[in-house]
Amino acid sequence: MKYIDKLRNSGLRPTKQRLQICEVLFNVEKTFHFTINELEQKIKDKTDNKISLATVYNTVHAFEKKGYLKQIPINSNQTYFDTNVTDHHHFYDLNDQKLIDLENSDVGPINIKKKINGKKIKSVEVLVKLED
C-alpha cells in the first residue's frame, strides 16, 4: 500500500485508522480544505467502521507536524486545514464561508522588505476576503 511506507518513513505506525484517513485526505484528485468535523463526516461516508473523534484530532495533528497538512490562518470557530502544503494563498468568501486556493501566479511574488533581528521568515500567506 502506498501510504504504509509514507507513514513508516515518518515514524508513524501505519494503523488501520491512519491509512483510512490517508485515503480520504490524499487519495483524491484535488487538494482541499477542511475542518475536523468535515473530515469526520467524509470518513463516515467513505468507510464502514468508525474512527473516534480523538483519533481524528490526533492524526490530523500528527500529519500537520510531519508536514502532510497545514493549518490555514483564518478567523472561524473551527480550525481549517489544507491538504495543499505548497506555499499558496487563499480567497475566503465571507458569505459562504468557503476557502478557495489562489495560485502563486494569481498574486505574484511578495517581497518582504522589513527584517526582524534574529528571526527568519517561515511563510508568507495572503488572505483575500470576498463579499457579495
Add this chain to the structure above:
Amino acid sequence: MKYIDKLRNSGLRPTKQRLQICEVLFNVEKTFHFTINELEQKIKDKTDNKISLATVYNTVHAFEKKGYLKQIPINSNQTYFDTNVTDHHHFYDLNDQKLIDLENSDVGPINIKKKINGKKIKSVEVLVKLED
C-alpha cells in the same frame, strides 16, 4: 469629551464602560494588537471600577462592527484584534506569539489577478510567520 460624539454618531450610547474602553483602546500614541483577556487586564490596570467580561466582549464586537477595530486572522486559541484599522499586514512571531505591524511599504502593492464571479474583494492581508 472626544469619544462621546464618536459613539453617538455611530448610534452607540456613550456609557461609562464604553468611554473607559475607548480610553484604553484609542487614547494612546500607537495602535496595538490585543486579545480580550489582554484588554480586560489593561482595563483593570487603568480604571478603578471593573467592567464585566460580557461588556468587554459586547463592546469589542460593537466597535468591530462600526469599523473601529478589526480582527486579525491568525490561528490562536484566542481571537486577536487590532486598533489599526487601516489596510496593513503582519509579522507573527511563532516563538513569542507576538504580532508586529508591517507597513504597506514593507510589502509593496499586491495585485490579485484572479476574479470570482459576483464577488468583490473586501480586504487583502499578508501574514508573515517568523521563527528563530
Add this chain to the structure above:
DNA sequence: ACACTTATTTAGAACCATTATAAACTACCC
C-alpha cells in the same frame, strides 16, 4: 509463535474562549 515494550486508539471528562440569558440598570426622548 511468543513475550515484551512502546505507540495508538478510544470513550468520556475536562478545559476554556466565547456566546446566550434574562434581570437590573441607564441613557435618551417627550
Add this chain to the structure above:
DNA sequence: GGGTAGTTTATAATGGTTCTAAATAAGTGT
C-alpha cells in the same frame, strides 16, 4: 418625571479542542 429602548451584568450554556487513562495494536527480539 415617565416611558422606552439600549446596555450592563452575573451567570449559565455552548462547543471546539485537549486531556486522561485504560484497552488495543504494532514493532522488536528471541
